[in-house]
Amino acid sequence: MNDLTLIAAASATLPDAVFLGRHLIGGEWLGSADGAVFERVSPSHGVVVSRSALGGVAETEAAIAAARSAFDGGGWSRASGKARAAVLLRVAELIEADVERIARIETLESGKPIAQARGEVAGAADLWRFAASLARTHHGDSHNSLGPDMLGIVLKEPIGVVSIITPWNFPFWILSQKLPFALAAGCTCVVKPSEMTPSTTVMMGELLVKAGLPAGVVNIVLGHGQPVGALMASHPDVDMVTFTGSTAVGRAIAAAASGTLKKVALELGGKNPQVIFADADLDQAADAVTFGVYFNAGECCNSGSRIIVHEDVAADLVARVVALSRKVAFGDPLNPETQVGAIISAAHQGKIDGYVQDAVEAGAEVALGGGALQIEGLPGQFYQPTVVTGVTADMAIAREEVFGPVLSVLTFRTMEEALALANDATYGLSAGVWSENVHTCLEFARRAQAGTVWTNTWMDGFPEMTFGGMKQSGLGREIGRYGFEEFLEVKTVAMRVGRDTRAKWVRG
Known part of the structure; x- marks a missing residue:
């Protein structure tokens, strides 16, 4: 072991204060109704680095209701691609201006090197910019070959309320592989980060508020898979759940979602x-x-x-x-x-x-x-x-x-x-x-x-190139145009042009 390259404790000081995380529900920062909290101890330094509100059924139901109301109200779901893109681009700018603060808490909570955390946080801004481009350029299809009196239109509409459940290993990056694409499509969201790395998701919420995202469009509930994640997967007012994590938990989420036949996207394990x-x-x-x-x-x-x-x-x-x-x-x-x-x-x-x-x-x-x-x-x-x-x-x-x-x-x-x-x-x-x-x-x-x-390379990735697995590595795709389309429903509109000159079905 003596011939390994080891880096002793750095001279950098630990934070003077513990980061305090709260839920974001309907545009308000809230503690849990029962006052419950949980703490995260740094896996490298052994000190408490964050203290977060511990959500339960009440907070999860409130967040889903806020997302449902925001979607049905149409302020975001029916906004123009230009308007949605403007907010996403603003978020990208705010991420780049706040890299050091976000990266530091991610390092303390996850144990990953600060240089890597900085790269992930800064790189996430590019995912938001690419999603913004899709918000403005996505489109459906038209069919002008159905006959002289028919016009067919295929619309692509936001799927609705999306539950986003993220893991501890890349908390900020993986959130940015999902959230901006859901928002670009016009969806509203409820987000649950891992209880081991909750704080950078709270920081993302702060940036969303600062960027002018309307209240209720993104809601954050902090807590454990039971009951928060389970309810997010099974609730009838949720239209889709997207999860990254272990294959075992992915199966449980798919089972929970099956009761309402909601769409499920899973990015799971690998043995690559x-x-x-x-x-x-x-x-x-x-x-x-x-x-x-x-x-x-x-x-x-x-x-x-x-x-x-x-x-x-x-x-x-x-x-x-x-x-x-x-x-x-x-x-x-x-x-x-x-x-x-x-x-x-x-x-x-x-x-x-x-x-x-x-x-x-x-x-x-x-x-x-x-x-x-x-x-x-x-x-x-x-x-x-x-x-x-x-x-x-x-x-x-x-x-x-x-x-x-x-x-x-x-x-x-x-x-x-x-x-x-x-x-x-x-x-x-x-x-x-x-x-x-x-x-x-x-x-x-x-x-x-x-x-x-x-x-002849390994792990090169680009926002344009979609990502996802086969077999028990998951369902669906993330990032790229294919990942964006996961958050869209396809609707066919058949239009008759002019008066119907055909013989009536019922003769009178």
């Missing part, structure tokens, strides 16, 4: 393979693999936690990844030099370590890491950069989402074997392929069962 062929640029591949597994401490649905490498280059690639892993800076998230911060909770750290130990018992070997990490001056939980070799497809570490800085290494000899291993998973979120042969890349990309396939 990167397949490295013998002709790949191993320097580039090793760098991308290292980034893919340690980004956000591996607490990422797109984590490249499973590599499938050709036997001829497996030893060479693993050696390169291990060498690079030793150089990745693990430590205090408040230090700008840190690349990997704390694990979200002690319970989750135990789960991560359990996968590694079970793999070793099943015959795998640990080439690097494989245990908790102590950072000088910090009481929180950290996990070593870990590379596990000799993994077989039947091991849990090769099939289940570890959600930590742990890389599993499998090997192959043929394209067919590589595809079989890549597709042998209940998930289908993303995949990658590394080869200098474009034909190899294209064949793999077309046959891989994944919503996103990267070739």
Whole structure:
């Protein structure tokens, strides 16, 4: 462990005051009716960093009623695309002006490095700008070929009230993958962030109010999945629920929503393979693999936690990844030099370590890491950069989402074997392929069962490029035009032009 790159506690001081979060309901900032609150302790620094109102049934029902009233009133749902875009563009400007404050609380609540948090918050502004462009340019269809006396019109209208439930690993970014697109479509929303990272969503609410969003269009309820999230998924006045999180919770949300047959969009887990062929640029591949597994401490649905490498280059690639892993800076998230911060909770750290130990018992070997990490001056939980070799497809570490800085290494000899291993998973979120042969890349990309396939790169994303999974990685899509259209209903209008000259059906 001494040959790892560790960053001790930073000289940056912790906040003087605890952040206080309240619900946003009908344009008002409110505490819970019973006065209940909950606290978030920083997973890296071990101190209370936020204290939030703990919502229940009363607050959730009030928020849904406010969203329903705002939608039915038409002030936002029937506003022009230009008017909606103006508010979204203003939000983008306010985000960019407030990056440091938002990023700091996100780092303290989640344990992610401050440099990464700054990048995510600043980058989220681009999602709001792209959504604003869609608000002004989206359109339906017309059919002028139905005969001389008929005109067909297809309208695209906002679906209605949308429940948005977001996770703890990218609280501000993932909210920005959903909320601006729902607003651009004309929907009204109720938002519930994770109870582990609630504060940046409250800050987003502050920016929305400042940007001039009408009261009730976006409502925020802080609290737990039970009862808040469950009611948001099942309530008859909600027309759609969009959720990002674990596959297990996604199934529960789909079941809760089924009682009212509301639309459900789910972005769930992943066990994402990167397949490295013998002709790949191993320097580039090793760098991308290292980034893919340690980004956000591996607490990422797109984590490249499973590599499938050709036997001829497996030893060479693993050696390169291990060498690079030793150089990745693990430590205090408040230090700008840190690349990997704390694990979200002690319970989750135990789960991560359990996968590694079970793999070793099943015959795998640990080439690097494989245990908790102590950072000088910090009481929180950290996990070593870990590379596990000799993994077989039947091991849990090769099939289940570890959600930590742990890389599993499998090997192959043929394209067919590589595809079989890549597709042998209940998930289908993303995949990658590394080869200098474009034909190899294209064949793999077309046959891989994944919503996103990267070739000779990993985790590049753009607001224009839609995102979502196959199989048990979810339903529906986010961002891009396809993600925007998730929030629209399609309506057909058949119009007769002029008087009906046909013979009457009933002769009188």
